[in-house]
Amino acid sequence: MEFYVDIQKKFQGFKLDVQLKSQYDIIGILGASGSGKSMLLRCISGLVKPDKGKIIINGKTFFDSDKKINLSMRDRKVGFLFQNYALFPNMTIEENIAFGLDKLPKQDRKHKVAGLLEKYHLENIEKRFPAQISGGQQQRVALARAVAYEPDILLLDEPFSALDVHLRNHMMREMSESLKEFQGMTLFVTHNREEAYRLCDHIAVFNAGKVEVFGEKNELFQRPASLETAKITGCKNIAKAIRLTENTIDVPSWGIQIKTSMKIKHENGYVGIRANHLKIVADDTKENCYKAFIADESDGPFRISLYLKIGSKPEKLDDFHIQCEMSKEQRETIKNRTETLYLYMNPEHVFFCL
Amino acid sequence: MNTINFDLSPAWISIKVTLTATTIIFFIGLATAWRMTNYKGKWKGLIDGILTLPLVLPPTVAGFAILLLIGKNGPIGNFLEIFGVNIIFSWYAAVIAAIVVAFPLMYKTSMGAFEQIDSNILSAARTLGASEWKVFWRVAVPVAWPGIAAATALTFARCLGEFGATLMVAGSIPGKTETIPIAIYFATQGGEMQVALIWVLIIFAISLTVIVFMNYWNSYKTKQRFGAGE
Numbered sequence: 001m002e003f004y005v006d007i008q009k010k011f012q013g014f015k016l017d018v019q020l021k022s023q024y025d026i027i028g029i030l031g032a033s034g035s036g037k038s039m040l041l042r043c044i045s046g047l048v049k050p051d052k053g054k055i056i057i058n059g060k061t062f063f064d065s066d067k068k069i070n071l072s073m074r075d076r077k078v079g080f081l082f083q084n085y086a087l088f089p090n091m092t093i094e095e096n097i098a099f100g101l102d103k104l105p106k107q108d109r110k111h112k113v114a115g116l117l118e119k120y121h122l123e124n125i126e127k128r129f130p131a132q133i134s135g136g137q138q139q140r141v142a143l144a145r146a147v148a149y150e151p152d153i154l155l156l157d158e159p160f161s162a163l164d165v166h167l168r169n170h171m172m173r174e175m176s177e178s179l180k181e182f183q184g185m186t187l188f189v190t191h192n193r194e195e196a197y198r199l200c201d202h203i204a205v206f207n208a209g210k211v212e213v214f215g216e217k218n219e220l221f222q223r224p225a226s227l228e229t230a231k232i233t234g235c236k237n238i239a240k241a242i243r244l245t246e247n248t249i250d251v252p253s254w255g256i257q258i259k260t261s262m263k264i265k266h267e268n269g270y271v272g273i274r275a276n277h278l279k280i281v282a283d284d285t286k287e288n289c290y291k292a293f294i295a296d297e298s299d300g301p302f303r304i305s306l307y308l309k310i311g312s313k314p315e316k317l318d319d320f321h322i323q324c325e326m327s328k329e330q331r332e333t334i335k336n337r338t339e340t341l342y343l344y345m346n347p348e349h350v351f352f353c354l
Numbered sequence: 355m356n357t358i359n360f361d362l363s364p365a366w367i368s369i370k371v372t373l374t375a376t377t378i379i380f381f382i383g384l385a386t387a388w389r390m391t392n393y394k395g396k397w398k399g400l401i402d403g404i405l406t407l408p409l410v411l412p413p414t415v416a417g418f419a420i421l422l423l424i425g426k427n428g429p430i431g432n433f434l435e436i437f438g439v440n441i442i443f444s445w446y447a448a449v450i451a452a453i454v455v456a457f458p459l460m461y462k463t464s465m466g467a468f469e470q471i472d473s474n475i476l477s478a479a480r481t482l483g484a485s486e487w488k489v490f491w492r493v494a495v496p497v498a499w500p501g502i503a504a505a506t507a508l509t510f511a512r513c514l515g516e517f518g519a520t521l522m523v524a525g526s527i528p529g530k531t532e533t534i535p536i537a538i539y540f541a542t543q544g545g546e547m548q549v550a551l552i553w554v555l556i557i558f559a560i561s562l563t564v565i566v567f568m569n570y571w572n573s574y575k576t577k578q579r580f581g582a583g584e
Contacts, residue, residue, distance in 0.1 A: 045477070045481055046480075046481075047477055071479070072480075073480040073481050074480055074481070074482075074484060074485070074504075076481070077483075079480050079481065080477065080478060082474040082477075082478060083474075084472070084474060086472065086474035086475045086477070086478040087475075087478075088475060088479070088492075088493055089475075089492075089497060089579060090496035090497055090499070099479070099484070099492075100482035100483050100484075102483075102488075103483075114434060129578070129579045129580070131580040132580070145482070146479075146481075146482075147480075149483065149554050151481075162370045173464065212512050287548075334506070338578045
Protein backbone atom coordinates (compact mmCIF):
# COMPACT_ATOMS: atom_id res chain seq x y z
CA MET A 1 0.00 0.00 0.00
CA GLU A 2 1.27 3.37 -0.88
CA PHE A 3 -0.36 6.71 -0.62
CA TYR A 4 1.26 9.79 -2.05
CA VAL A 5 -0.42 13.17 -2.27
CA ASP A 6 1.28 16.46 -2.94
CA ILE A 7 -1.22 18.97 -4.25
CA GLN A 8 -2.11 22.63 -4.27
CA LYS A 9 -5.50 24.09 -4.96
CA LYS A 10 -6.68 27.68 -4.59
CA PHE A 11 -10.32 28.55 -4.33
CA GLN A 12 -12.28 31.49 -2.99
CA GLY A 13 -9.69 32.93 -0.65
CA PHE A 14 -8.63 29.52 0.63
CA LYS A 15 -5.57 27.51 -0.20
CA LEU A 16 -5.21 23.77 0.05
CA ASP A 17 -1.57 22.77 0.21
CA VAL A 18 -1.19 19.16 1.21
CA GLN A 19 1.79 16.86 1.34
CA LEU A 20 0.98 13.46 2.74
CA LYS A 21 2.83 10.19 2.30
CA SER A 22 1.87 7.00 4.00
CA GLN A 23 2.02 3.24 3.88
CA TYR A 24 -0.64 2.51 6.45
CA ASP A 25 -3.98 0.90 5.65
CA ILE A 26 -6.14 3.42 7.42
CA ILE A 27 -5.38 7.10 7.68
CA GLY A 28 -7.54 9.44 9.73
CA ILE A 29 -7.89 13.05 8.65
CA LEU A 30 -8.87 15.16 11.63
CA GLY A 31 -9.71 18.82 11.25
CA ALA A 32 -12.27 21.48 12.06
CA SER A 33 -14.92 22.21 9.46
CA GLY A 34 -13.50 24.45 6.77
CA SER A 35 -9.96 23.13 7.23
CA GLY A 36 -9.96 21.68 3.73
CA LYS A 37 -10.22 18.01 4.58
CA SER A 38 -13.27 17.39 2.41
CA MET A 39 -11.60 19.24 -0.43
CA LEU A 40 -8.73 16.75 -0.19
CA LEU A 41 -11.18 13.87 -0.70
CA ARG A 42 -12.72 15.70 -3.66
CA CYS A 43 -9.30 16.10 -5.23
CA ILE A 44 -8.41 12.44 -4.74
CA SER A 45 -11.72 11.20 -6.16
CA GLY A 46 -11.44 13.48 -9.19
CA LEU A 47 -14.45 15.65 -8.37
CA VAL A 48 -12.14 18.65 -8.17
CA LYS A 49 -8.99 19.17 -10.19
CA PRO A 50 -6.00 20.46 -8.20
CA ASP A 51 -4.02 23.38 -9.61
CA LYS A 52 -0.72 21.60 -9.27
CA GLY A 53 0.88 18.46 -7.92
CA LYS A 54 0.64 14.69 -7.87
CA ILE A 55 -1.71 12.05 -6.56
CA ILE A 56 -0.45 8.47 -6.66
CA ILE A 57 -2.36 5.65 -5.00
CA ASN A 58 -0.89 2.15 -4.94
CA GLY A 59 1.40 2.89 -7.84
CA LYS A 60 -1.42 4.28 -9.99
CA THR A 61 -1.09 7.93 -10.95
CA PHE A 62 -4.45 9.66 -10.58
CA PHE A 63 -3.13 13.11 -11.21
CA ASP A 64 0.16 14.62 -12.25
CA SER A 65 0.24 18.22 -13.39
CA ASP A 66 3.77 17.92 -14.84
CA LYS A 67 2.93 14.90 -16.97
CA LYS A 68 -0.57 16.26 -17.71
CA ILE A 69 -2.28 13.22 -16.25
CA ASN A 70 -5.76 13.63 -14.85
CA LEU A 71 -7.76 10.41 -14.72
CA SER A 72 -11.53 10.77 -14.90
CA MET A 73 -13.58 9.78 -11.87
CA ARG A 74 -14.67 6.53 -13.45
CA ASP A 75 -11.09 5.48 -14.18
CA ARG A 76 -9.75 6.07 -10.68
CA LYS A 77 -11.43 3.19 -8.87
CA VAL A 78 -12.18 5.17 -5.76
CA GLY A 79 -14.90 4.24 -3.29
CA PHE A 80 -16.50 7.41 -1.97
CA LEU A 81 -18.77 7.20 1.06
CA PHE A 82 -20.62 10.52 1.16
CA GLN A 83 -21.78 12.22 4.31
CA ASN A 84 -25.41 11.78 3.24
CA TYR A 85 -24.60 8.35 1.67
CA ALA A 86 -25.90 9.51 -1.75
CA LEU A 87 -27.86 6.32 -2.44
CA PHE A 88 -29.82 6.22 -5.69
CA PRO A 89 -33.40 6.91 -4.53
CA ASN A 90 -34.88 5.33 -7.67
CA MET A 91 -33.25 1.96 -7.14
CA THR A 92 -33.80 -0.80 -4.62
CA ILE A 93 -31.07 -1.71 -2.14
CA GLU A 94 -30.07 -4.61 -4.35
CA GLU A 95 -29.89 -2.43 -7.46
CA ASN A 96 -27.87 0.18 -5.58
CA ILE A 97 -25.23 -2.38 -4.62
CA ALA A 98 -25.13 -3.85 -8.13
CA PHE A 99 -24.76 -0.45 -9.80
CA GLY A 100 -20.99 -0.64 -10.30
CA LEU A 101 -20.99 -4.29 -11.38
CA ASP A 102 -22.22 -3.98 -14.97
CA LYS A 103 -19.12 -5.63 -16.33
CA LEU A 104 -19.62 -8.87 -14.42
CA PRO A 105 -21.63 -11.68 -16.01
CA LYS A 106 -25.16 -11.82 -14.63
CA GLN A 107 -24.61 -14.92 -12.53
CA ASP A 108 -21.46 -13.57 -10.85
CA ARG A 109 -23.13 -10.26 -10.18
CA LYS A 110 -26.06 -11.94 -8.47
CA HIS A 111 -23.72 -14.03 -6.40
CA LYS A 112 -21.63 -11.06 -5.37
CA VAL A 113 -24.62 -8.91 -4.41
CA ALA A 114 -26.08 -11.78 -2.39
CA GLY A 115 -22.80 -12.15 -0.52
CA LEU A 116 -22.64 -8.44 0.28
CA LEU A 117 -26.28 -8.33 1.37
CA GLU A 118 -25.52 -11.08 3.83
CA LYS A 119 -22.28 -9.57 5.04
CA TYR A 120 -23.84 -6.20 5.71
CA HIS A 121 -27.02 -7.62 7.27
CA LEU A 122 -29.32 -6.38 4.51
CA GLU A 123 -30.89 -9.68 3.44
CA ASN A 124 -34.49 -8.91 4.26
CA ILE A 125 -34.64 -5.43 2.85
CA GLU A 126 -33.00 -5.91 -0.54
CA LYS A 127 -36.22 -5.06 -2.42
CA ARG A 128 -36.83 -1.82 -0.52
CA PHE A 129 -35.92 1.68 -1.57
CA PRO A 130 -33.38 3.82 0.32
CA ALA A 131 -36.08 6.12 1.72
CA GLN A 132 -37.70 3.11 3.39
CA ILE A 133 -34.75 2.00 5.53
CA SER A 134 -33.03 3.42 8.62
CA GLY A 135 -29.95 5.63 8.69
CA GLY A 136 -27.71 2.79 9.89
CA GLN A 137 -28.95 0.53 7.12
CA GLN A 138 -28.41 3.30 4.58
CA GLN A 139 -24.81 3.57 5.70
CA ARG A 140 -24.31 -0.17 5.29
CA VAL A 141 -25.79 -0.04 1.80
CA ALA A 142 -23.48 2.84 0.86
CA LEU A 143 -20.47 0.95 2.17
CA ALA A 144 -21.52 -2.29 0.46
CA ARG A 145 -22.03 -0.41 -2.80
CA ALA A 146 -18.57 1.17 -2.59
CA VAL A 147 -16.84 -2.07 -1.57
CA ALA A 148 -18.60 -4.07 -4.32
CA TYR A 149 -16.70 -2.07 -6.90
CA GLU A 150 -13.41 -3.21 -5.30
CA PRO A 151 -11.79 0.21 -5.15
CA ASP A 152 -8.10 0.69 -4.42
CA ILE A 153 -8.92 3.37 -1.91
CA LEU A 154 -12.00 4.04 0.18
CA LEU A 155 -12.77 7.65 1.03
CA LEU A 156 -15.05 8.16 4.03
CA ASP A 157 -16.42 11.68 4.41
CA GLU A 158 -17.79 12.18 7.94
CA PRO A 159 -19.76 8.94 7.71
CA PHE A 160 -21.26 9.09 11.19
CA SER A 161 -22.41 12.68 11.33
CA ALA A 162 -25.91 11.86 10.07
CA LEU A 163 -26.54 9.22 12.75
CA ASP A 164 -28.02 9.35 16.26
CA VAL A 165 -25.54 9.06 19.10
CA HIS A 166 -26.48 5.54 20.18
CA LEU A 167 -26.48 4.31 16.60
CA ARG A 168 -23.18 6.06 15.99
CA ASN A 169 -21.33 3.91 18.53
CA HIS A 170 -22.77 0.77 17.08
CA MET A 171 -21.98 1.73 13.48
CA MET A 172 -18.45 2.75 14.46
CA ARG A 173 -17.78 -0.75 15.71
CA GLU A 174 -19.27 -2.26 12.56
CA MET A 175 -17.25 0.08 10.37
CA SER A 176 -14.08 -0.82 12.22
CA GLU A 177 -14.72 -4.50 11.49
CA SER A 178 -15.48 -3.84 7.83
CA LEU A 179 -12.36 -1.75 7.36
CA LYS A 180 -10.15 -4.48 8.77
CA GLU A 181 -11.49 -6.86 6.15
CA PHE A 182 -11.25 -4.37 3.31
CA GLN A 183 -8.34 -5.14 0.96
CA GLY A 184 -7.34 -1.60 0.23
CA MET A 185 -6.53 1.73 1.68
CA THR A 186 -8.93 3.88 3.63
CA LEU A 187 -8.97 7.62 4.20
CA PHE A 188 -11.31 8.58 6.99
CA VAL A 189 -12.24 12.25 7.30
CA THR A 190 -13.82 13.57 10.47
CA HIS A 191 -13.96 16.55 12.80
CA ASN A 192 -14.65 14.25 15.73
CA ARG A 193 -11.47 13.27 17.61
CA GLU A 194 -13.10 10.29 19.26
CA GLU A 195 -14.13 8.79 15.93
CA ALA A 196 -10.66 9.36 14.52
CA TYR A 197 -9.02 7.80 17.56
CA ARG A 198 -11.25 4.77 17.55
CA LEU A 199 -11.05 3.97 13.85
CA CYS A 200 -7.52 4.88 12.88
CA ASP A 201 -4.02 4.17 14.14
CA HIS A 202 -2.49 7.04 12.24
CA ILE A 203 -3.96 10.48 12.08
CA ALA A 204 -3.20 13.58 10.02
CA VAL A 205 -4.31 16.79 11.68
CA PHE A 206 -5.58 19.40 9.21
CA ASN A 207 -5.50 23.11 9.79
CA ALA A 208 -6.17 25.92 7.30
CA GLY A 209 -5.64 23.70 4.26
CA LYS A 210 -2.39 22.17 5.50
CA VAL A 211 -1.36 18.98 7.23
CA GLU A 212 -0.26 20.20 10.66
CA VAL A 213 1.09 16.84 11.83
CA PHE A 214 0.83 13.25 10.78
CA GLY A 215 1.60 10.55 13.24
CA GLU A 216 0.67 7.68 15.51
CA LYS A 217 -2.52 8.46 17.37
CA ASN A 218 -1.29 8.00 20.96
CA GLU A 219 1.73 10.15 20.34
CA LEU A 220 -0.56 12.74 18.79
CA PHE A 221 -3.04 12.84 21.66
CA GLN A 222 -0.53 12.67 24.51
CA ARG A 223 2.19 14.90 23.18
CA PRO A 224 0.70 17.21 20.59
CA ALA A 225 3.53 18.97 18.80
CA SER A 226 1.66 22.13 17.88
CA LEU A 227 -0.91 24.47 19.34
CA GLU A 228 -3.49 23.58 16.67
CA THR A 229 -2.98 19.86 17.25
CA ALA A 230 -3.45 20.37 20.97
CA LYS A 231 -6.70 22.24 20.33
CA ILE A 232 -8.13 19.82 17.80
CA THR A 233 -7.29 16.80 19.93
CA GLY A 234 -9.43 18.39 22.62
CA CYS A 235 -6.98 19.89 25.10
CA LYS A 236 -8.86 22.50 27.10
CA ASN A 237 -5.98 23.98 29.14
CA ILE A 238 -3.44 25.74 26.98
CA ALA A 239 -1.36 28.80 27.89
CA LYS A 240 1.74 30.63 26.71
CA ALA A 241 4.89 29.30 28.37
CA ILE A 242 8.58 30.23 28.61
CA ARG A 243 11.43 27.77 29.09
CA LEU A 244 13.36 28.12 32.38
CA THR A 245 15.44 24.95 32.46
CA GLU A 246 15.36 21.69 30.58
CA ASN A 247 12.48 20.50 32.73
CA THR A 248 10.76 23.61 34.02
CA ILE A 249 8.62 26.22 32.37
CA ASP A 250 7.14 29.48 33.52
CA VAL A 251 3.47 30.18 32.76
CA PRO A 252 2.93 33.92 33.33
CA SER A 253 -0.82 33.96 32.73
CA TRP A 254 -1.38 31.26 35.36
CA GLY A 255 1.28 32.77 37.64
CA ILE A 256 3.07 29.45 38.22
CA GLN A 257 6.09 27.39 37.26
CA ILE A 258 5.61 23.81 36.15
CA LYS A 259 7.95 20.82 36.10
CA THR A 260 7.72 18.60 33.03
CA SER A 261 9.06 15.14 32.34
CA MET A 262 9.53 15.93 28.64
CA LYS A 263 12.63 17.87 27.70
CA ILE A 264 12.03 21.47 26.68
CA LYS A 265 14.10 22.54 23.70
CA HIS A 266 12.55 25.83 22.59
CA GLU A 267 12.48 29.17 24.39
CA ASN A 268 8.84 30.05 23.78
CA GLY A 269 5.81 27.90 23.26
CA TYR A 270 2.63 26.70 24.86
CA VAL A 271 1.96 24.49 27.80
CA GLY A 272 -0.97 22.11 27.79
CA ILE A 273 -2.60 19.65 30.15
CA ARG A 274 -5.87 17.83 29.57
CA ALA A 275 -8.82 18.48 31.85
CA ASN A 276 -9.09 14.81 32.82
CA HIS A 277 -5.40 14.60 33.77
CA LEU A 278 -5.71 17.20 36.53
CA LYS A 279 -6.10 15.90 40.09
CA ILE A 280 -7.40 17.48 43.26
CA VAL A 281 -5.08 16.50 46.17
CA ALA A 282 -4.98 17.08 49.93
CA ASP A 283 -2.14 19.60 50.17
CA ASP A 284 0.59 21.35 48.20
CA THR A 285 3.65 19.73 49.77
CA LYS A 286 4.57 17.86 46.58
CA GLU A 287 5.93 19.53 43.45
CA ASN A 288 3.55 20.71 40.72
CA CYS A 289 0.81 21.30 43.29
CA TYR A 290 -0.98 24.65 43.32
CA LYS A 291 -3.61 26.42 45.37
CA ALA A 292 -6.80 26.87 43.39
CA PHE A 293 -10.35 28.14 43.87
CA ILE A 294 -13.60 27.28 42.13
CA ALA A 295 -14.91 30.01 39.83
CA ASP A 296 -17.67 28.02 38.19
CA GLU A 297 -18.73 24.50 37.45
CA SER A 298 -20.79 22.74 34.83
CA ASP A 299 -22.70 19.57 35.38
CA GLY A 300 -22.60 16.80 32.78
CA PRO A 301 -24.57 13.54 32.98
CA PHE A 302 -21.64 11.56 34.43
CA ARG A 303 -18.77 13.96 34.85
CA ILE A 304 -18.36 17.43 36.21
CA SER A 305 -16.15 20.23 34.97
CA LEU A 306 -14.68 22.65 37.49
CA TYR A 307 -13.39 26.02 36.33
CA LEU A 308 -10.49 26.93 38.62
CA LYS A 309 -8.46 30.00 39.30
CA ILE A 310 -4.90 29.37 40.46
CA GLY A 311 -3.41 31.37 43.34
CA SER A 312 -6.24 33.69 44.33
CA LYS A 313 -10.01 33.83 44.74
CA PRO A 314 -11.97 34.54 41.55
CA GLU A 315 -14.05 37.70 41.28
CA LYS A 316 -16.62 36.50 38.80
CA LEU A 317 -17.78 33.29 37.13
CA ASP A 318 -15.58 33.58 34.07
CA ASP A 319 -12.49 34.55 36.03
CA PHE A 320 -10.65 31.23 35.76
CA HIS A 321 -7.39 29.73 34.45
CA ILE A 322 -7.98 26.09 34.10
CA GLN A 323 -10.64 23.49 33.52
CA CYS A 324 -10.60 20.25 35.48
CA GLU A 325 -12.80 17.23 34.85
CA MET A 326 -13.79 14.65 37.45
CA SER A 327 -16.39 12.04 38.29
CA LYS A 328 -19.45 12.93 40.37
CA GLU A 329 -18.10 10.88 43.30
CA GLN A 330 -14.87 12.85 43.33
CA ARG A 331 -16.80 16.10 43.21
CA GLU A 332 -18.68 15.11 46.36
CA THR A 333 -15.45 15.02 48.36
CA ILE A 334 -15.31 18.81 48.02
CA LYS A 335 -17.77 20.12 50.57
CA ASN A 336 -17.48 23.84 50.38
CA ARG A 337 -17.40 25.65 47.07
CA THR A 338 -15.26 28.47 48.45
CA GLU A 339 -12.63 26.32 50.19
CA THR A 340 -9.02 26.21 48.99
CA LEU A 341 -8.26 23.26 46.72
CA TYR A 342 -4.90 21.81 45.80
CA LEU A 343 -4.38 21.05 42.15
CA TYR A 344 -1.80 18.53 41.01
CA MET A 345 -0.32 18.49 37.50
CA ASN A 346 1.47 15.23 36.84
CA PRO A 347 4.75 16.08 34.99
CA GLU A 348 4.13 13.05 32.76
CA HIS A 349 0.95 14.63 31.44
CA VAL A 350 2.17 18.17 31.00
CA PHE A 351 3.23 18.84 27.42
CA PHE A 352 5.00 21.69 25.74
CA CYS A 353 4.22 22.57 22.14
CA LEU A 354 4.95 25.26 19.56
CA MET B 355 -83.03 21.60 -35.13
CA ASN B 356 -80.54 21.80 -37.95
CA THR B 357 -77.91 19.10 -38.32
CA ILE B 358 -74.33 20.23 -38.15
CA ASN B 359 -71.76 19.17 -40.67
CA PHE B 360 -69.02 17.86 -38.39
CA ASP B 361 -65.62 16.87 -39.74
CA LEU B 362 -63.39 14.97 -37.31
CA SER B 363 -60.14 15.43 -39.25
CA PRO B 364 -58.81 18.33 -37.08
CA ALA B 365 -58.72 15.91 -34.12
CA TRP B 366 -56.51 13.42 -35.96
CA ILE B 367 -54.27 16.16 -37.29
CA SER B 368 -53.94 17.73 -33.84
CA ILE B 369 -53.08 14.41 -32.21
CA LYS B 370 -50.60 13.48 -34.93
CA VAL B 371 -48.86 16.85 -34.75
CA THR B 372 -48.88 17.01 -30.95
CA LEU B 373 -47.53 13.49 -30.39
CA THR B 374 -44.79 13.90 -32.99
CA ALA B 375 -43.75 17.29 -31.66
CA THR B 376 -43.88 16.20 -27.99
CA THR B 377 -41.75 13.14 -28.69
CA ILE B 378 -39.13 15.17 -30.52
CA ILE B 379 -39.15 17.92 -27.88
CA PHE B 380 -38.87 15.33 -25.10
CA PHE B 381 -35.49 14.08 -26.32
CA ILE B 382 -34.03 17.35 -27.58
CA GLY B 383 -35.30 19.21 -24.52
CA LEU B 384 -33.89 16.68 -22.04
CA ALA B 385 -30.53 16.53 -23.79
CA THR B 386 -30.28 20.32 -23.93
CA ALA B 387 -31.38 20.72 -20.32
CA TRP B 388 -28.80 18.17 -19.15
CA ARG B 389 -26.00 19.80 -21.14
CA MET B 390 -26.95 23.22 -19.82
CA THR B 391 -27.12 21.92 -16.23
CA ASN B 392 -23.53 20.71 -16.51
CA TYR B 393 -22.30 23.71 -18.48
CA LYS B 394 -20.79 26.33 -16.19
CA GLY B 395 -19.14 28.56 -18.79
CA LYS B 396 -19.55 32.30 -19.21
CA TRP B 397 -21.99 31.97 -22.10
CA LYS B 398 -24.56 30.17 -19.97
CA GLY B 399 -26.74 33.25 -19.48
CA LEU B 400 -26.80 34.08 -23.17
CA ILE B 401 -27.45 30.53 -24.39
CA ASP B 402 -30.17 30.05 -21.83
CA GLY B 403 -31.75 33.33 -22.95
CA ILE B 404 -31.83 32.30 -26.58
CA LEU B 405 -33.28 28.87 -25.74
CA THR B 406 -35.99 30.42 -23.58
CA LEU B 407 -36.86 33.26 -25.96
CA PRO B 408 -39.76 31.56 -27.83
CA LEU B 409 -41.56 31.28 -24.50
CA VAL B 410 -41.81 35.02 -24.09
CA LEU B 411 -42.12 36.11 -27.73
CA PRO B 412 -45.53 36.26 -29.42
CA PRO B 413 -46.10 33.02 -31.41
CA THR B 414 -46.47 35.13 -34.54
CA VAL B 415 -42.86 36.21 -34.17
CA ALA B 416 -41.85 32.54 -33.95
CA GLY B 417 -44.00 31.84 -36.99
CA PHE B 418 -42.37 34.69 -38.89
CA ALA B 419 -38.88 33.42 -38.03
CA ILE B 420 -39.78 29.89 -39.16
CA LEU B 421 -41.14 31.26 -42.44
CA LEU B 422 -37.88 33.09 -43.00
CA LEU B 423 -35.94 29.89 -42.52
CA ILE B 424 -38.03 27.26 -44.27
CA GLY B 425 -40.05 29.38 -46.69
CA LYS B 426 -39.40 29.25 -50.44
CA ASN B 427 -36.67 31.87 -50.19
CA GLY B 428 -35.27 30.81 -46.82
CA PRO B 429 -31.96 28.94 -46.55
CA ILE B 430 -33.49 25.66 -45.43
CA GLY B 431 -36.45 25.98 -47.76
CA ASN B 432 -34.11 26.63 -50.69
CA PHE B 433 -32.04 23.61 -49.84
CA LEU B 434 -35.06 21.33 -49.55
CA GLU B 435 -36.47 22.56 -52.83
CA ILE B 436 -33.55 20.87 -54.62
CA PHE B 437 -35.13 17.57 -53.61
CA GLY B 438 -38.56 18.79 -54.51
CA VAL B 439 -39.69 18.98 -50.88
CA ASN B 440 -41.83 21.83 -49.66
CA ILE B 441 -42.52 21.96 -45.96
CA ILE B 442 -44.59 25.13 -45.78
CA PHE B 443 -48.32 24.46 -45.52
CA SER B 444 -47.80 20.77 -44.74
CA TRP B 445 -48.35 19.11 -41.38
CA TYR B 446 -44.56 19.00 -40.92
CA ALA B 447 -44.64 22.78 -40.72
CA ALA B 448 -47.21 22.49 -37.94
CA VAL B 449 -44.84 20.11 -36.13
CA ILE B 450 -41.94 22.54 -36.52
CA ALA B 451 -44.07 25.42 -35.24
CA ALA B 452 -45.11 23.39 -32.20
CA ILE B 453 -41.50 22.36 -31.51
CA VAL B 454 -40.20 25.93 -31.63
CA VAL B 455 -42.95 27.31 -29.43
CA ALA B 456 -43.13 24.49 -26.83
CA PHE B 457 -39.44 23.58 -26.58
CA PRO B 458 -38.61 26.17 -23.88
CA LEU B 459 -41.22 24.65 -21.56
CA MET B 460 -39.58 21.24 -21.71
CA TYR B 461 -36.09 22.68 -21.50
CA LYS B 462 -36.71 25.08 -18.61
CA THR B 463 -38.83 22.77 -16.49
CA SER B 464 -36.60 19.73 -16.80
CA MET B 465 -33.48 21.81 -16.22
CA GLY B 466 -35.06 22.95 -12.96
CA ALA B 467 -35.58 19.28 -12.08
CA PHE B 468 -31.98 18.37 -12.96
CA GLU B 469 -30.60 21.20 -10.87
CA GLN B 470 -32.48 19.87 -7.84
CA ILE B 471 -30.60 16.55 -7.92
CA ASP B 472 -28.15 16.12 -5.05
CA SER B 473 -24.80 16.36 -6.84
CA ASN B 474 -23.35 13.68 -4.52
CA ILE B 475 -25.66 11.13 -6.13
CA LEU B 476 -24.26 11.91 -9.58
CA SER B 477 -20.69 11.88 -8.24
CA ALA B 478 -21.34 8.53 -6.55
CA ALA B 479 -22.47 7.09 -9.89
CA ARG B 480 -19.33 8.39 -11.59
CA THR B 481 -16.99 6.98 -8.93
CA LEU B 482 -18.72 3.63 -9.46
CA GLY B 483 -17.49 3.66 -13.04
CA ALA B 484 -20.67 4.82 -14.77
CA SER B 485 -20.37 6.41 -18.21
CA GLU B 486 -22.04 9.79 -18.76
CA TRP B 487 -24.71 7.96 -20.73
CA LYS B 488 -25.43 5.68 -17.78
CA VAL B 489 -25.36 8.58 -15.31
CA PHE B 490 -27.98 10.32 -17.44
CA TRP B 491 -30.41 7.47 -18.15
CA ARG B 492 -30.05 5.40 -15.01
CA VAL B 493 -29.65 8.16 -12.43
CA ALA B 494 -30.38 11.74 -13.55
CA VAL B 495 -33.58 11.08 -15.53
CA PRO B 496 -35.22 8.70 -13.03
CA VAL B 497 -34.33 10.89 -10.05
CA ALA B 498 -35.62 14.02 -11.77
CA TRP B 499 -38.61 12.12 -13.17
CA PRO B 500 -41.46 13.98 -11.42
CA GLY B 501 -40.15 17.26 -12.84
CA ILE B 502 -39.56 15.75 -16.27
CA ALA B 503 -43.08 14.29 -16.31
CA ALA B 504 -44.51 17.69 -15.45
CA ALA B 505 -42.42 19.23 -18.21
CA THR B 506 -43.71 16.66 -20.69
CA ALA B 507 -47.32 17.26 -19.70
CA LEU B 508 -46.88 21.02 -20.10
CA THR B 509 -45.20 20.53 -23.45
CA PHE B 510 -47.99 18.28 -24.64
CA ALA B 511 -50.63 20.80 -23.62
CA ARG B 512 -48.75 23.65 -25.25
CA CYS B 513 -48.32 21.73 -28.52
CA LEU B 514 -51.98 20.81 -28.56
CA GLY B 515 -53.00 24.42 -28.07
CA GLU B 516 -50.55 25.96 -30.53
CA PHE B 517 -52.31 28.43 -32.82
CA GLY B 518 -50.50 31.55 -33.99
CA ALA B 519 -47.26 30.14 -35.36
CA THR B 520 -49.07 27.12 -36.81
CA LEU B 521 -51.51 29.29 -38.71
CA MET B 522 -48.66 31.31 -40.18
CA VAL B 523 -46.51 28.40 -41.36
CA ALA B 524 -49.04 25.60 -41.96
CA GLY B 525 -52.13 27.57 -42.78
CA SER B 526 -55.57 26.09 -42.34
CA ILE B 527 -56.08 23.51 -45.04
CA PRO B 528 -59.04 21.32 -44.01
CA GLY B 529 -58.04 17.67 -43.75
CA LYS B 530 -54.35 18.56 -44.09
CA THR B 531 -53.15 21.18 -41.65
CA GLU B 532 -56.30 22.32 -39.85
CA THR B 533 -55.76 21.52 -36.16
CA ILE B 534 -58.38 21.82 -33.41
CA PRO B 535 -57.43 25.35 -32.25
CA ILE B 536 -57.55 26.56 -35.84
CA ALA B 537 -60.87 24.81 -36.42
CA ILE B 538 -62.26 26.58 -33.33
CA TYR B 539 -61.10 29.93 -34.62
CA PHE B 540 -62.61 29.54 -38.09
CA ALA B 541 -65.81 27.95 -36.80
CA THR B 542 -66.31 30.94 -34.50
CA GLN B 543 -65.50 33.37 -37.31
CA GLY B 544 -68.01 31.63 -39.57
CA GLY B 545 -70.73 31.73 -36.91
CA GLU B 546 -70.78 27.95 -36.36
CA MET B 547 -70.87 28.26 -32.60
CA GLN B 548 -71.96 24.65 -32.01
CA VAL B 549 -69.04 23.24 -33.96
CA ALA B 550 -66.68 25.51 -32.04
CA LEU B 551 -68.20 24.42 -28.74
CA ILE B 552 -67.73 20.73 -29.52
CA TRP B 553 -64.07 21.33 -30.33
CA VAL B 554 -63.63 23.37 -27.16
CA LEU B 555 -65.04 20.50 -25.11
CA ILE B 556 -62.85 17.94 -26.89
CA ILE B 557 -59.63 19.91 -26.35
CA PHE B 558 -60.66 20.51 -22.75
CA ALA B 559 -61.12 16.77 -22.22
CA ILE B 560 -57.83 15.76 -23.84
CA SER B 561 -55.77 18.33 -21.90
CA LEU B 562 -57.37 17.50 -18.58
CA THR B 563 -57.00 13.74 -19.12
CA VAL B 564 -53.32 14.02 -19.90
CA ILE B 565 -52.49 16.24 -16.94
CA VAL B 566 -54.56 14.22 -14.47
CA PHE B 567 -53.02 10.98 -15.73
CA MET B 568 -49.53 12.43 -15.27
CA ASN B 569 -50.37 13.50 -11.71
CA TYR B 570 -51.65 10.08 -10.68
CA TRP B 571 -48.86 8.24 -12.33
CA ASN B 572 -46.32 10.45 -10.62
CA SER B 573 -47.80 10.02 -7.17
CA TYR B 574 -47.90 6.26 -7.78
CA LYS B 575 -44.19 6.28 -8.66
CA THR B 576 -43.34 8.46 -5.67
CA LYS B 577 -45.31 6.24 -3.33
CA GLN B 578 -43.49 3.20 -4.61
CA ARG B 579 -40.17 4.83 -3.73
CA PHE B 580 -40.95 6.69 -0.54
CA GLY B 581 -44.09 5.08 0.80
CA ALA B 582 -44.32 2.34 3.46
CA GLY B 583 -41.18 2.30 5.63
CA GLU B 584 -40.83 5.08 8.17
